[in-house]
Amino acid sequence: MSAPFYKYGLFNDEVSLIVAVFIGLGFGFFLERAGFGNGRKLAAQFYFTDMTVLKVMFTAIVTAMVGVYYLSIFGFLDLSLVYVTPTNLVPQITGGLILGIGFVIGGYCPGTACVSASTGRYDGWAYVAGLFAGILFFGEVFHLFEKFYTSTAMGKVTLPQLFHLPYGLMVFLVCIMALGAFAAAEWGEKKMAAKKED
Amino acid sequence: MKWYESFRKMSLNHKLALALFLFGFIALFAGDPYGGARTEINTKEMALIVEKQVDHVSAVELADWIIKNRADYRLVDLRTEKEFAEYAIPTAENIPLTGLTDAGLQRNEKIILYSEGGIHSAQAWFLLKAKGYKSVYMLFGGLDEWKDQVLFPTQPENPSPEQLAVFAKAKEVSKYFGGTPQTGAESAVTRPQSAMPKLSLPTGGVGTQRPRAKKKEGC
């Protein structure tokens, strides 16, 4: 048996949509478990009082990264068939900055807003409405900065390719980085809690 | 078991951290994940495929696919660039044998190989099969067969009505690809003079029926 199943034709498009619902179900479930339906918890990340966002995000990234790595090493998953979004460096950095600002203003990101809305938060619904408006705006003015949007196209580039490092070494480095970030986050939370009590 | 005791006393978070470190550490020595799904070469199975010839596509079949503009396959020409420039089967892309595994062929694609005769494509077939490519086929008889069957089909001597019908169709196909059907006894003589058709049909494997990527797979 070879993965990705869909790309090896184990099931058709119709079935893939059912799979989508179940994947989304798991996604939404764990987002809510983590507390990501709550804008206050998410925004607290940017005030150093609650580092849950960083912890959950990095844990998810390293879990999937390690999983993908070993499944490929064992020959179960063909990594070259897993879609990697091509890089357009400058627009992506710009988008990231705008998105970060939007995050601290709105309190959610698109995925967490869905969870927030479905658990009854009105600010979640307002945010979702904002998302629609923002995309409509983007679509309407797209032609004005289409050139910028497609600039600095680098194709499919991974960090190991960029740094000319073995993939396994990069996996190790990211793991170490994550562990460092977790330790710093735990330490920072304790510091902030102590400061609050003063 | 002192280390076991101390492991048991660790908090859950620390256990997880330790596990992550170990996974990362082993990755240092485990190699590159982009090798694709590893396949045990099942020599018996491969021998069976060879014996039963299910790995073959005939020239007539392929011609039919091209005419129907089918695009669910990739046609790979293994010959040299120069030979490819002179003539290639429409829709083919030129990938030399040495560049085969880094030419961007996907393991879930239907790949049809051809060379001048059949030897190179057979070798390439084994190469790809061993690398875990699922559906690899060879053009039976290679370009030679393509010329005989598609470009310059020869009318059989004293044809039966069925054979005539087949040949009538072959003539149509041949004309589509710019070939010259050979009729009668003079065929053996005229054939060397029959010029290879100019490349009028697009090469490069882009059939119009290729299901257009509906949209990007990302967000």
Add this chain to the structure above:
Amino acid sequence: MTSPQQADGFAPKPYWNPYLSGIGLGLVLLAAFVIMGRGLGASGAFSSVVAYGVQKVAPEHANANAFYAEYLGDGTANPLKDWLVFEVIGVFLGGFISGKIGNRVKGKIEKGPRISSRSRLIYAFLGGGLMAIGAKLARGCTSGQALTGGALLNLGSWAFMISVFIGGYAFAYIMRRQWT
């Protein structure tokens, strides 16, 4: 507000250990890679809905627009019959199920004590709008880029992720009245 009151069985339960939720999330992402050969996403689904809506209102306009066209495809299939749209439907359901189990489904507004509900809703709307623009420019949001691309060691995703944190922290002070 989230502190569990032992006496009240209907009080919201505490959230999970973040590392366990993270592992859960990571396994869902891994499942998406293995089953589908693609990662998670969210903003793409909203784009499909917007593109569909614009096409319904002004078909010519939508088809002429390169951005919408990407989500409308070749016209052979309904743009809403899209993987991400169905995935996001799942996100709504999954969030609701988890919220129900944790007694956390409640109609209310999440905000700091120093801001009015009205202002908070306006900020949420604006933030959503800004986020959408950023996500489209970056070709994905926190799910499609940070999580998915992060796990695949995609250069653009890591650059994106770092700039999200920079943007957030840079603007946090200005927005402090909303949250603290």
